[in-house]
Amino acid sequence: MGLKPEEVTSIIKKELEKYRTRIRVESIGTVIQVGDTIARAYGLDDVMVGELVQFPNNIMGMVLNLEEDSVGIVIFGTDNPDQAIREGDIVKRTGKIIQVPVGEALVGRVVSALGKPIDGKGPLNTDKFRAIEAEAPNVVHRQPVNESLETGIKAIDSMIPIGRGQRELLIGDRQTGKTAIAIDTIINQKGKGVYCIYVGIGQKMSSIVAVAETLEKYGAMEYTTIVSSSSRASASLQYIAPYSACAIGEEFMYSGKHALVVYDDLSKHAQAYRQLSLLLRRPPGREAYPGDVFYLHARLLERAAKLNDELGAGSLTAIPIIETQAGDITSYIPTNVISITDGQIYLENDLFYAGVRPAINVGLSVSRVGGKAQSKAMRQVAGKLRLDLAQYRELVSFTQFGTELDKTTQSQLSRGERVVEILKQGQFKPMPIAKQVMIIYCATSGFLDDIEINRIKEFETSFLKYISEYQRGLEKEISEIKELTKDLIDKLDSVIISFKDNFKKSS
Numbered sequence: 161m162g163l164k165p166e167e168v169t170s171i172i173k174k175e176l177e178k179y180r181t182r183i184r185v186e187s188i189g190t191v192i193q194v195g196d197t198i199a200r201a202y203g204l205d206d207v208m209v210g211e212l213v214q215f216p217n218n219i220m221g222m223v224l225n226l227e228e229d230s231v232g233i234v235i236f237g238t239d240n241p242d243q244a245i246r247e248g249d250i251v252k253r254t255g256k257i258i259q260v261p262v263g264e265a266l267v268g269r270v271v272s273a274l275g276k277p278i279d280g281k282g283p284l285n286t287d288k289f290r291a292i293e294a295e296a297p298n299v300v301h302r303q304p305v306n307e308s309l310e311t312g313i314k315a316i317d318s319m320i321p322i323g324r325g326q327r328e329l330l331i332g333d334r335q336t337g338k339t340a341i342a343i344d345t346i347i348n349q350k351g352k353g354v355y356c357i358y359v360g361i362g363q364k365m366s367s368i369v370a371v372a373e374t375l376e377k378y379g380a381m382e383y384t385t386i387v388s389s390s391s392r393a394s395a396s397l398q399y400i401a402p403y404s405a406c407a408i409g410e411e412f413m414y415s416g417k418h419a420l421v422v423y424d425d426l427s428k429h430a431q432a433y434r435q436l437s438l439l440l441r442r443p444p445g446r447e448a449y450p451g452d453v454f455y456l457h458a459r460l461l462e463r464a465a466k467l468n469d470e471l472g473a474g475s476l477t478a479i480p481i482i483e484t485q486a487g488d489i490t491s492y493i494p495t496n497v498i499s500i501t502d503g504q505i506y507l508e509n510d511l512f513y514a515g516v517r518p519a520i521n522v523g524l525s526v527s528r529v530g531g532k533a534q535s536k537a538m539r540q541v542a543g544k545l546r547l548d549l550a551q552y553r554e555l556v557s558f559t560q561f562g563t564e565l566d567k568t569t570q571s572q573l574s575r576g577e578r579v580v581e582i583l584k585q586g587q588f589k590p591m592p593i594a595k596q597v598m599i600i601y602c603a604t605s606g607f608l609d610d611i612e613i614n615r616i617k618e619f620e621t622s623f624l625k626y627i628s629e630y631q632r633g634l635e636k637e638i639s640e641i642k643e644l645t646k647d648l649i650d651k652l653d654s655v656i657i658s659f660k661d662n663f664k665k666s667s
Contacts, residue, residue: 187253191215192230194245197394198439199233201251207231210293212254215245222258222396225440232440234396236274259289260404262411266385267355270372273389273401275408279372290411292403296462303468305502308533309420309477312348312590313341315520315583318542318600319549320505323533324354324418324475325466329497331482331489332507337518338481340587341505342422343371345479347378348590354477355412355419356380359387359405361398362428378588398432406463409476413465416472421464425481426457430493447492454496461500489524503527517584522549535593535642541601545579548604552576571609578608581616594638595624598652601644607656611663619663626659 189203199221207213211223213233225232235245260275265286270279277284305323322328322345330338346356358375360368368388375381385408389401402423409419423429430453437450445451457480464478480501482494487509489498498504503526512519531539555573559565565573582603585591599620602608611619627635634651641648 189213189231189251191245191247191249191251194235194247196439197235197396198436199235199245199251200230201233202230204231204251204253207253208257210257212256212258214252214254216249217244219244221251222400224436225442234399234436234440235394236396236400258292258400258404260292260407261286261288262290262408263288266408267383268381268385270386270388273387273393273397273404275404278388288411290407292400292407293459294407294410294463296459297465297467297471301467301471302465303473304532305466305475305529306532307466307475308535308593309345309354309418310348310352310593311341311345312592313344313518314585314591314596314600315518315522316341316505317534317593317596318538318583319522319546320503320520320525320527321530321533321538322477322479322527323466323529324477325464326503326527326529326533327461327464327478327480327501328527329480329482329501329504330507331484331494331498331504332519333484333487333509336507336509336512337587338483338507339367339371339424341507341518342424342479342481343374344588344590346375346384346420346422347380347588349383349420350379353418354383355409355417356384357387357405357409357419357421358384358424359389359401359422360424361389361401361426362391362432363424365390365392374588395432395435398429399436402426402429402460406460406476406478410463413467413474413476414472416474418475418477420477420479423460423478423480425483426497427481427483427493430456449492453493454500457497458500461497502529515584516580517587522546523553535597537597537638537642537644538593538600540644541597541604544604545600548572548576548579552579574609575603575606577613578611578616579603581613582608582620584617591624592635592639594635595627597638597644598627598635599624601652602656605653607660611660619660622663623656623659627655631655 187204187206189201191199192202193200207223209223209226213221213223215221221233221235223231223233261284263286265284269277272278305325307324309322309324311317311322330341332338349356358371368390372386375384387401387405389398405421409421412419433456434449442450461478461480464476466475467473480497482497484494506521506524507519508521551572555569582599608616634655637648
């Protein structure tokens with residue numbers, strides 16, 4: 161049965177009433193120049209700095225320069241952006257800033273600077289994202305750093321302690337063991353509830369693979385995420401990599417958990433930023449770095465914090481690494497980062513080649529948090545340690561003149577030699593705090609003064625094995641009480657004397 165004309169008219173009227181015109185306005189620009197992972201676009205009048213923009217073929221970029229008649233854009237996500245993007249291409253605003261996936265799904269994974277998995281283990285099962293640039297917690301949101309982040313390295317835990325929420329710089333020439341200390345610190349977090357993020361910036365791909373294999377071998381990938389931005393990656397990806405890693409760590413911090421981020425290394429990060437800045441024609445300053453290179457690292461490292469109890473008491477600890485040239489810590493980027501951080505661990509070439517490993521120069525290394533991040537037991541035994549070492553270094557340089565030495569000086573030299581020997585430590589062998597306390601107590605209390613210098617390491621190995629096998633109760637007591645009471649000191653003295661007698665008889 162057909163519809164009457166008035167019914168047809170009524171239906172058409174109803175449909176017309178429902179129809180509403182939807183006008184979608186898009187802000188677009190035109191690429192006027194492209195090269196070296198940098199594009200310049202005309203238009204995009206209302207775009208923001210740091211905003212993501214979209215090129216054809218779903219290639220993304222980030223706006224870094226706003227100029228009078230064009231915008232400077234760094235390009236991400238393609239091996240040959242200069243070939244994939246051409247002059248005259250349309251570029252669109254997205255209204256978003258760069259975000260990376262975050263959360264538990266990233267634990268045990270290797271991801272790119274954009275948060276994309278590159279380990280062949282499938283997609284990331286997370287719906288949480290966090291902007292790579294974020295405001296650092298203010299003073300009200302923080303609390304003092306007072307909880308120790310144990311590295312397992314005797315020289316650091318005793319003299320240059322690191323606290324959760326601290327920023328401690330690792331600085332030294334290439335091949336002096338900076339990454340080794342960082343990896344040992346990550347390995348030592350096993351079972352301590354600290355999530356670790358290692359970011360390789362401008363490193364050889366083989367070095368990043370070696371780090372991943374080492375962490376896998378020691379069971380550390382169970383709580384670690386690796387952000388890879390190797391030397392093969394573009395300068396734009398090397399530039400955003402540490403910010404992505406920081407955002408991944410911040411998710412844990414704001415969830416009331418503890419996280420550690422290792423930036424390896426920020427020298428190459430500054431060089432990548434310098435490259436981008438020069439290509440964007442920003443005015444060069446000292447050593448051709450742009451004027452805001454200090455802010456580049458300040459806004460990254462300031463995000464490390466120990467949050468107050470109302471915000472969940474989570475923490476984000478930062479260990480940036482800086483490579484020096486010929487031991488020069490007074491050059492531009494090293495001094496910048498030293499002034500941003502809460503202390504530095506300086507690794508020296510001469511010590512490294514002399515067989516002192518880790519090659520930490522105690523005189524130039526400092527922790528501005530200090531004893532607040534140490535257990536009382538460690539403070540008790542390590543108090544004299546720095547002084548003994550400093551006196552030893554002075555006397556060693558003094559004795560080079562061939563002066564006759566009195567007995568007191570000879571005993572100080574002898575003690576210093578043994579302390580240096582005790583502080584030597586093999587790679588991938590982090591040590592629990594209780595054992596560190598016991599062996600350092602042996603050195604600073606004079607129990608090793610009559611042991612031949614070439615047998616000190618043998619004594620240490622045998623003593624720690626003896627503790628593990630026969631004195632587990634004593635080790636547990638020191639771990640739990642975290643203080644050397646008179647009763648504990650008496651017990652420790654008798655254990656050391658008894659073991660030492662047997663050690664001497666066996667020689």
